[in-house]
Amino acid sequence: MHKSCLKVISLYVPLMRHEEQGHHREGGNVYLENSWFSQMLRGNGEQDPKKLTYNKYDVAESRVNTYLKADMVFLPINITKCHWYLAVVCASKGEIQVLDSFGEKMTNWQDLRYTLIGMERLIKHVAKKIQLDTSKWVHGIEVSSWKPRHMITEQMQKDVCSCGLWMINYMEYWTGTNLSNHVTQV
Known part of the structure; x- marks a missing residue:
């Protein structure tokens, strides 16, 4: 289940x-x-906070600049071999919007916490070398301190294997406040 879902998401x-x-x-x-x-x-x-596993600086700089130009960065989060959900780094609100097909039932956000720490470290790493335009990120770049908020409160997923497809739908239809298309599982 996990490897085929990862392939679909990656494509x-x-x-x-x-x-x-x-x-x-x-x-x-x-x-x-x-x-x-x-x-x-x-x-x-x-x-270890002193070293990044990804050290191609030109790619890191490009990625960070892309993040900082966006109002929302959509991060697919995987609880290893278990579950996919979407985290939206919402710069204008200084919050992390969590879209999870299990609704509010899932609260183990350890993977999300690590991802946000990694994102913050990458941004700070690039900021040491170049001046960054953080004007869209009015709440700062310390994304690991932003509060996560459930945006999907009711369970939408009715099975145990379609979380990756739900996450893709959220990526495609989330506007920042709601889903632009009514998504259901039949």
Whole structure:
């Protein structure tokens, strides 16, 4: 289940990035992170704070600048071999919006915490070398201190294996305040 879901997510996110409506939503400009880089951020959050596992500086600088130009950064989060959900780093509100197909039942956000620590470390690493434009991020770049908030309160997923597909739907239809398309499981 996990490997095939990872493959689908890894292929579908780049496709969504190329669709024009995927970049501009009611809540502002969006950046859709891929599952590999999101996993790398989590790894950096779990590691020794003095070293990053990803050290290609030009790629890191480009990625951080892309984050800081976005109003919302969509991060696919995987509880290893267990469950997928979406975390939205919402710069204008200084909050982390959690969209989970299990609704408020899932509260183990350890993977999210590590991912946010990794994201913050990456931003700070780049900030040591260049001046960053943080004007859109009015609440600062300390994303690991931003409060997570459940945006999907009722359980939508009726089985034990479709969480990755739900997460993709959230990436595609989340506007920053609601889902632009009614998504259900039959």
